[in-house]
Each structure stands twice: as structure tokens, then as C-alpha cells.
Amino acid sequence: MSSIIARRRHPAAGYAAIAGGLVLAGALYGALAGGPASAAPGQSSASPANGRSLFIQSCATCHGINAQGTSQAPSLIGAGAAAVDFQMSTGRMPAKEPGAENTRKPVTFSPQQIADIAAWIQSLGGGPTIPDATQVNTSGADTALGEELFSASCAQCHNAGGSGGALTYGKTAPSLVASTPTQIYEAMMTGPEAMPVFGDGTVTPDEKRAIIAYITQTRTEANPGGFSLGRTGTVTEGIVVWLGGLGFLVLIAMWLTARRKDAVVGPGHHAESGDH
Amino acid sequence: MSDDAVKIPGALSGVGGWLDDRFHGARGVRVLMKKVFPDHWSFMLGEIALWSFVILLLTGTYLSLFFVPSTTDIVYHGSYAKLNGIHMSEAYASTLRISFDIRGGLLIRQIHHWAANLFMVAIMAHMLRVFFTGAYRKPREVNWLIGIVLFTLGMLEGLFGYSLPDDQLSGAGLRIFEGVLQGIPIVGTYLAYFLFGGAFPGSAIVPRMYIIHVLLIPGLILALVSAHLFIMFHQKHTQMPMHGNTEKNVVGQPFWPYFMLKGQAWFFFIFGALVVLSTFAQINPVWLYGPYTPLAISSASQPDWYMGLLEGALRIMPAWEINFLGHTLSMSVLIPFALPLGIIFTGAALWPFFEAWATGDKAEHHINDRPRNAPVRTGIGVAAISFYGILWAEGANDVLADKLQIPLYTITWIARVAFFVVPIGAYFVTKRICLGLQRKDAELLTHGVEIGIIRQLPHGEFIEEARPLTNEENAVVASKHIAPALPAPGRLDPNGIPEPAARGPLGWARGVANRAFTETVVPDGHANGHGEHNGHAVADGEHAAITGGDSGDQHG
Incomplete structure (x- = not known):
């Protein structure tokens, strides 16, 4: 305890106290808030x-x-x-x-x-x-067909990666990460909120299975090449390259150019080029 | 670091001697080796761009071994099973092959893409540094112009690279590019047809973009980078205002061994950082977007960051269209394409000449300005940043709407208003902040640094102790250099005739600009705070006054 008291005026003490408080608050929230309710x-x-x-x-x-x-x-x-x-x-x-x-x-x-x-x-x-189990069974479904249909009919709102997107006047196309196959099927049949209806005449039951297979496979497949950055595309990539890329390199540059005592004085522009 | 400290090994000196006998280069090389470069972290930003470009050349060469620049339709049967059996172009299929089947292909592709983003980030950061420190001033105006051309070329190079894989995002970007071309009055439709070899998308565009991307633009960039470096080398680098630095010297470290090794280290740091980034952070997962078809689009289709400004300008613009003598003038494309970039690039290119004209400053400058000591320049720079930033953020309006849960059109309207209001406000606020900081400097010069000791004098007065600035501090704080004000517009010469420089609307404009440029804070002369008078400043009250216009003879 005495060592903490001795260091309480350390320049980093304030930051340490705030960081500790944040961690504690986060841990308490995590413990008390509990997990999401599950219902099938x-x-x-x-x-x-x-x-x-x-x-x-x-x-x-x-x-x-x-x-x-x-x-x-x-x-x-x-x-x-x-x-x-x-x-x-x-x-x-x-x-x-x-x-x-x-x-x-x-x-x-x-x-x-x-x-x-x-x-x-x-x-x-x-x-x-409500669709029965065979209607939403994705085993053997054609994911390539699913990609073509998803790309043509779903991605313009739900995003190519299924991560959702904004619509007009505060409406959104939700992320498809949490949707069950049954819910996806029902959404196509009933067209909730701003979504159009994709009835069996437009998208056949087999095509619906293909779309569901594409969605469920896409969201569960690994991300080759590192963290997905939320699958939101170039916006997060831009943030990463500015903050992570340039930010990190500036810190290194500051280290590389840390002041040295033995600086050398060289001739200036006038002295050497002689044309002024 | 004296020359004696460097011992040259025998073998090396033998090779050197052999070369010198044939090329007589030793003297020149020695001058080169001993050339002194100043050191500051912000001088390393341009070098990030240089090394990123080298990394782009290396990784791009590797990718070109496997990429097939062709839109020939094939059916995919590669190892990414989810797309098995889909029709796609050879360009897209070969990109998938690079990503999933070529050894190290995905890593190299990601390094290439991250390096491209970093290249543009570094150029922009470097340009901002040059702008805010006034390093573009005489004699370095040409290098500033080369930099602007390099940034423009980088944007085009990036656009074509982004479009080559022929995935859904590429095609969307290309479609906008075609629309922009078509939006050019009268010749636009012809230009689009020439470039695409017919109607969009056609089969000619990918091979054409490829040769532009791997040969034409990199060649131009390489040539201009060489010119840029050569000019910098010849004119010598600017240096920061510090003790011992003058307009006639360069204080720093010699090229050999210091900067040679430091440059190498910097290259490896940047390469290492890019490899780590590319290992842990995915970029442009083309397999998720799927092959391009003109029928489809994904939400949150955004360009790479350096094109975000154009995207935002397009999204902010109302759908105006004019029919003029049978020609459609598509203002909703033409204005967003030409206006914001036109303002920024033309403005940046003209700025050094405008500043020299407005201040009448024809002198050479090798010592950088502190941003606070050039309030107009700093204000304009911050206004430009806010102008750019608003359009940039608006380019991501759908992502912002989704993630921040703000209605889409609300964001667009905020951006439309901010586009006109914020840059103007940013200019005035920044200028005032600069003058405030100058006032602080003036106080330091006249009053010294308060050291936290309050003393009571025998007659009861309290004074706060201050110490004079050290030489090092003084060199920085006293580095302000404001060119003397020009004659006020309309001023008459002894014969009652207006002076030539101040005549007419141009003379009036110059006078107005000059008054803004020469507005500054001057210390009120009586003491510089050194010596025994420390601490009396409290009783003296206000120490600095803002001057401007025709009071240039007061400048300090």
C-alpha cells in the first residue's frame, strides 16, 4: 500500500486511475448485464x-x-x-x-x-x-446460385458481406449475422418493414434455400487475411491506415529522429550552389 | 562525427579505387556522402511515401506474374468452393487464384493494397507538413507543384488498381468513373466510348487499365519522384527554427553513415509495419463482393479513402441538369467532379505565388515557419482540411448513418450546410488561435518563463518570479518573421498620385490580402525579460498588441 501512496503523484497516476476505473466498470457491466436471451x-x-x-x-x-x-x-x-x-x-x-x-x-x-x-x-x-425444416434445409444447396441471387437482390441493402446498411429516413437493412434460416425465409415471404416480398413466383423455394445457404456460409466462414474490420469495406480500411498505419509510423519517426547532441553544421543553399 | 572515425575496409577501398580510376567519381561521391540533412520527425513523412512506392513496385511485380488482365468469361472451379460454378472474368478468377491458391499471394495482395493506401496517406501528411511550415516558399515552389501532380497521379493509379480485380466493388467504381467521363460537356460521351472501346463495360477496359496501372503511371511517378528528390537534394532540405539554425546553414547529420542507415532502417520499419498490418487486417475481400455484373450493387460501396472526397461531392450534390443547345450538361456529376478537387489542387498550386504576391516577400526561405507565425496560411490550411473532411465524411454517409443511427438525409443536409459554413468559421477561429499563441510567445519574450515562485517584496508587493528563455527556447519562440506591410491601397506619393502597385482593383485586392497577411502580435519593445527586471511584467498589464495593415514598421 505504501508503494501506491508513494507513487500517487507520478505523472501516469491519473491515467492509471482512469484506466483502472474503466476496466472495473466494464467488468461489472459484463458481469451484471448477462447474455442475450435465446429463443427458437x-x-x-x-x-x-x-x-x-x-x-x-x-x-x-x-x-x-x-x-x-x-x-x-x-x-x-x-x-x-x-x-x-x-x-x-x-x-x-x-x-x-x-x-x-x-x-x-x-x-x-x-x-x-x-x-x-x-x-x-x-x-x-x-x-x-412458417416454413418447415425441409424448406430451410441448406445441405446440398447451390451457394454459387445463392451468390448470384444475393448479389442481384439482397446486397444493395444488406451489403455484400451481409453486414447491413442504411436506408432512407432512419430506416436500415439489418445485419444478417443473427438471422436464423427460418427468419430469412419468412422475411423473403412477408417483406417486413422496407423489404420487398420475394414470393415463390419471384424466387423459387430452391432459390430461397440457395440464398439462405449463401448467407449462412458467408457469415460463418473464416476471414482469410486477418480481421474482417467489420466487413464494412473501405471506410474502416481508411480509418485503419490513417490511425494504425500513419499513427504508428509517426511514433517510430519520432523515435528515429530523437534529438542527438552531435549535430553537424553543413553549408546552406547559398554557400554551395553559388548561383545566388 | 569526424571523417577519421570512419575506417574503410581494404577490400572496399580497393573496389572504390578501381571505380574511381574509371569514372572519377570520388570527389562527387565524397561531397554527396558528407551532405548534411536536418532531422525532424515530420521530415520523415515524405519518406514514408517513397518507401511505400518501392514496396508497391516490389509487390506489384509479384502480382503481375499471376494476374490475368482479361474480361474473358470463364466458369470458376477454384478452391473457394462457395463460388464454384459461377461465371466470371479471368481478371476476377485470377484475383481469387492469387488470394487462395498462389503461395503468399493473399499476403502480397494485401501488402500491395495497404501500401497503396499508406502511399496516399503519407503524401497527404507530407503535403500538410510542407504547407503548414511554409516549406513551399521560394526557392521550393517547383517541388511543391511536382508534389501536387504526384498526388493526382497517385489518385488515378489507385483508382485503376482498385478497378482491376473486376469484383462487384471494382465495377461500381468503374461505373461512376464512366459516368464522370460522360458528364464532361460535349466530348464526354466520346471520351467514355474511346476509353471503354464502346458501351460500358465492354471487354477493352481491363487490359487498358492494366497497362496504364503497371507501366504508364508508375513510370510517370518514378520520373517525378526522382525529380522531386533531386531538386530537394540540390536545394537542400528546409530546417526547423532552432538554436544554431540559420538561413545560410544546414544543421543535422551527414548522409553517410547517418542518413543512409537511417533511411534503410526506415524502409524496413515501414515494410515491417505493412507486413504486420497485412497479416492481421483484411483489406478488400474480393471474394465477398463476388464477380462484377452491371445489374448488381452492394450497399456501402465506397472507394478507397483518397477518392472519398469525390464520392462525397457526388453524394452531396442535388440532381441538377441543364439542356443547352441539344447538349445535356449534367451538373450533378460535372460540379462534384470538377469543383472540390479543382478548388483544392488549383488553390494549392497557386498558393505559393499568391502568398509571395500578397506579402511582397521575394526572399528565399530555408527555415520553416511555425504555423502560428503565419496565421492566414494556417487558417486557410485548416479551412481546406475542414472542406476536405466534410466531403470525405459525406462520402461515407451511408456507413455513418448505419453505424451512428442518424438518418441518411439528415447527414447529407448537415454536410450541405457545413460545406459552406465550416471552412469559413475554421479560418477565422484558427487565425485567432494563431494570434493568441503569438501573444503567448510575445509574453515569453518580454516576460520570461514563470517558474512557480511568488515572492513578497519588503513593501508588501507580490511578484511572480520568471526566468529568461534559454538560447534554445529563444531561438524557437523568436523565430517569427513577418514581411513588412506593403503601402496601403490608395496611398499617394509626394506628387499626389496613387502609387503604381496600389492602383486599380488588383492593387486594392493586394492591399486587402496584405493587411490580412501582416496582421501579427508584436512584443511592446521595452524589455525582453532578461536580467534583473524579471517579474515586473505583472504590473505592466497588457504586453502585446495586434497590429496590421500599414503599421509594418513595427514588426519584430
Whole structure:
């Protein structure tokens, strides 16, 4: 302890105290905040009646008591179980607040509850259903076809690496890192938020599997050549080369040119060239 | 370091003697070896560009052994299985091959790309250093112009290199390049057709860009770099204001052995840093972007950083179009392409001559200015940085919108307003900061350095002890050199005729510029703080006054 007291006026003491405090705060936050909730959509027998009562509790304020829609939110008649499963299993619904867009957040409903609500909405007016396991099975899918389709139809918003991007008026195309194959399929079928619908007539079920295979393979494959820098392209590369490249080399330059005592005096421009 | 300290081994001296018998170069080489170069970390920035260029030549040669500059369509069956069976150009396929199948290929490719980015970073940092220290002044104006041409060539070279792999990002950049060419009034469509050999994208552009990229522009850069170095060598390097440095000497270390070895060490440091960076940080993962098709685009398609300014100008510009005598003038492309870079490059090229004209300073300068001692120049420089920075950031507006969760158009509108407002504000704020720092210097010169001791005199007065500046400190602080003010515009000679230099609108403009340039803080003369009068300054109150315009006879 006495050694700490002895060094408390050291020039680096202030920085050390701040760094220590930051590390402590970070560690405490990490310990207390806990990990993300995990929820997978269940395919067990669903109860539309239970779904209706859950809907009235948590959804009807905006969507109307019979899911007919209000000025706040659209009608869900004909939206289908796939839309409900996508919106609720990604945590987008129930909405946190009105805004440009509902974004992914921790899921508060159990898979069974989501399935119940989905079944009730499905019973109202049909619509796209939740894909079964074979529809989202990516084994043997053609990733090259997936690349061509993804490049042509998805990358302009979601980015070539699937890391997401900005849209207009505060809307965004989300990163695809956390999306399950089922959610990707549902998104194509239902076109949530600003996304267009890619129905089976536009993108066939096999092509959907190819796209899902491409997305899941791209996001899990290793990054040859080092850290990916967030797969956001040249912007982060530019930041790295300025701060990491030039910043580091300037430090080395300062070291290389540290003042020497034995400087030599040479002739100036006038003395040698003689033409002035 | 005297000559006696360097012992030349016998074998080496034998070879030297053999060469000297044939080429008679010993005297010249000795002068060369003993040439003195000043030392300062900021003098190493240009050298980063030089060594990056050497690394680019080395790695580029390796890549050219394997790259196929052709858009011939093939079906990919390489080791990157995810793209197995896709149609692509040979250029893209060979880039994948370099990345995944050639030994060391990916590392070399990444070193090449990082080195290209570093090359441009170093040139820009070097130019900023030269600008802010006034090192472009007479007699070094030509080298300054060569530097601007080198930066422009580097931008083009980078653009073509970025476009060669024929991935989705390359093609997007090339498409914009084609649009910019087409935007040139009247001849634009012809130029685009000539360059691309027909409609976009065609099959001619990749081989053409390749030969420009590996032969034409590197050759020009090499020639201009040689001229740049030769002129620097001949004119001698500028030096920082320090004790013992004068306009007539160069204080530093001799070329041999000091700078020769230091230059080598610097090369290896830079090469090492680039290898480490390329080992741990991925750059341009072309396999993620996929082969180029004109139908597709990825979000966050950005150019490399040095083109960000043009990208931002394009994004900030409203969609204006004029139809003039049957010709479409596409202002939404023409203005972003020509205006910002035109202002910066033309402005930078004309600046040394403008400054000499406005200040009337025709003297040679071998001692650098401290930025605070040239408030107008520093203010203009910071204004240019902010101008560049706003367009640069706007070039990444979609990434900023996504990462900072600010609506896209909000960023665009902020940038549109900032484009006009911030550079002007930056000029005035910087100029005031410079004058404030000059005021501090004036105080140091007249008052000395406060040493933290307060003394009470017998009659009760408190004074703060100060010590005079040391010679080393004084050499830096007192290095200010402001050219005397020119005659005020409209001033009459004894015959009642306006002086020739001050006549007409040009004379008036020169007078206005001159007043701005000569605005400075002068110490109020009575003492320089040395000796027994230390500490009385507190009672004297304000010590420095800002002067300008026709009061040039006061300059210190």
C-alpha cells in the first residue's frame, strides 16, 4: 500500500486511475448485464385460442381487437403465421416505440406463445405459413446460385458481406449475422418493414434455400487475411491506415529522429550552389 | 562525427579505387556522402511515401506474374468452393487464384493494397507538413507543384488498381468513373466510348487499365519522384527554427553513415509495419463482393479513402441538369467532379505565388515557419482540411448513418450546410488561435518563463518570479518573421498620385490580402525579460498588441 501512496503523484497516476476505473466498470457491466436471451420458434401444437388472448393483452392496442388494424398499425388479417413468427421471434414485436423502424431486440415471448399467436393470425385470413425444416434445409444447396441471387437482390441493402446498411429516413437493412434460416425465409415471404416480398413466383423455394445457404456460409466462414474490420469495406480500411498505419509510423519517426547532441553544421543553399 | 572515425575496409577501398580510376567519381561521391540533412520527425513523412512506392513496385511485380488482365468469361472451379460454378472474368478468377491458391499471394495482395493506401496517406501528411511550415516558399515552389501532380497521379493509379480485380466493388467504381467521363460537356460521351472501346463495360477496359496501372503511371511517378528528390537534394532540405539554425546553414547529420542507415532502417520499419498490418487486417475481400455484373450493387460501396472526397461531392450534390443547345450538361456529376478537387489542387498550386504576391516577400526561405507565425496560411490550411473532411465524411454517409443511427438525409443536409459554413468559421477561429499563441510567445519574450515562485517584496508587493528563455527556447519562440506591410491601397506619393502597385482593383485586392497577411502580435519593445527586471511584467498589464495593415514598421 505504501508503494501506491508513494507513487500517487507520478505523472501516469491519473491515467492509471482512469484506466483502472474503466476496466472495473466494464467488468461489472459484463458481469451484471448477462447474455442475450435465446429463443427458437417451436413447431409444437399451437393453440389459436391462447394466441388470441395473448394478442388482446399485448398487440391489440395498436393492431385492433380483431387484428383489423388501426391508425397506429396495419391490419394483420392475411399477414400469415410467417409474418408473426418473424416479427416476434426477432423481438421486433411488440414494438418498443413508434419510430422509423422496429429493430431486433431481446425476445420476450416464449416459442409456444409466439406459435399460438401465429396460429390465431393464420386462422383469420391465411397468408404465408412458417416454413418447415425441409424448406430451410441448406445441405446440398447451390451457394454459387445463392451468390448470384444475393448479389442481384439482397446486397444493395444488406451489403455484400451481409453486414447491413442504411436506408432512407432512419430506416436500415439489418445485419444478417443473427438471422436464423427460418427468419430469412419468412422475411423473403412477408417483406417486413422496407423489404420487398420475394414470393415463390419471384424466387423459387430452391432459390430461397440457395440464398439462405449463401448467407449462412458467408457469415460463418473464416476471414482469410486477418480481421474482417467489420466487413464494412473501405471506410474502416481508411480509418485503419490513417490511425494504425500513419499513427504508428509517426511514433517510430519520432523515435528515429530523437534529438542527438552531435549535430553537424553543413553549408546552406547559398554557400554551395553559388548561383545566388 | 569526424571523417577519421570512419575506417574503410581494404577490400572496399580497393573496389572504390578501381571505380574511381574509371569514372572519377570520388570527389562527387565524397561531397554527396558528407551532405548534411536536418532531422525532424515530420521530415520523415515524405519518406514514408517513397518507401511505400518501392514496396508497391516490389509487390506489384509479384502480382503481375499471376494476374490475368482479361474480361474473358470463364466458369470458376477454384478452391473457394462457395463460388464454384459461377461465371466470371479471368481478371476476377485470377484475383481469387492469387488470394487462395498462389503461395503468399493473399499476403502480397494485401501488402500491395495497404501500401497503396499508406502511399496516399503519407503524401497527404507530407503535403500538410510542407504547407503548414511554409516549406513551399521560394526557392521550393517547383517541388511543391511536382508534389501536387504526384498526388493526382497517385489518385488515378489507385483508382485503376482498385478497378482491376473486376469484383462487384471494382465495377461500381468503374461505373461512376464512366459516368464522370460522360458528364464532361460535349466530348464526354466520346471520351467514355474511346476509353471503354464502346458501351460500358465492354471487354477493352481491363487490359487498358492494366497497362496504364503497371507501366504508364508508375513510370510517370518514378520520373517525378526522382525529380522531386533531386531538386530537394540540390536545394537542400528546409530546417526547423532552432538554436544554431540559420538561413545560410544546414544543421543535422551527414548522409553517410547517418542518413543512409537511417533511411534503410526506415524502409524496413515501414515494410515491417505493412507486413504486420497485412497479416492481421483484411483489406478488400474480393471474394465477398463476388464477380462484377452491371445489374448488381452492394450497399456501402465506397472507394478507397483518397477518392472519398469525390464520392462525397457526388453524394452531396442535388440532381441538377441543364439542356443547352441539344447538349445535356449534367451538373450533378460535372460540379462534384470538377469543383472540390479543382478548388483544392488549383488553390494549392497557386498558393505559393499568391502568398509571395500578397506579402511582397521575394526572399528565399530555408527555415520553416511555425504555423502560428503565419496565421492566414494556417487558417486557410485548416479551412481546406475542414472542406476536405466534410466531403470525405459525406462520402461515407451511408456507413455513418448505419453505424451512428442518424438518418441518411439528415447527414447529407448537415454536410450541405457545413460545406459552406465550416471552412469559413475554421479560418477565422484558427487565425485567432494563431494570434493568441503569438501573444503567448510575445509574453515569453518580454516576460520570461514563470517558474512557480511568488515572492513578497519588503513593501508588501507580490511578484511572480520568471526566468529568461534559454538560447534554445529563444531561438524557437523568436523565430517569427513577418514581411513588412506593403503601402496601403490608395496611398499617394509626394506628387499626389496613387502609387503604381496600389492602383486599380488588383492593387486594392493586394492591399486587402496584405493587411490580412501582416496582421501579427508584436512584443511592446521595452524589455525582453532578461536580467534583473524579471517579474515586473505583472504590473505592466497588457504586453502585446495586434497590429496590421500599414503599421509594418513595427514588426519584430
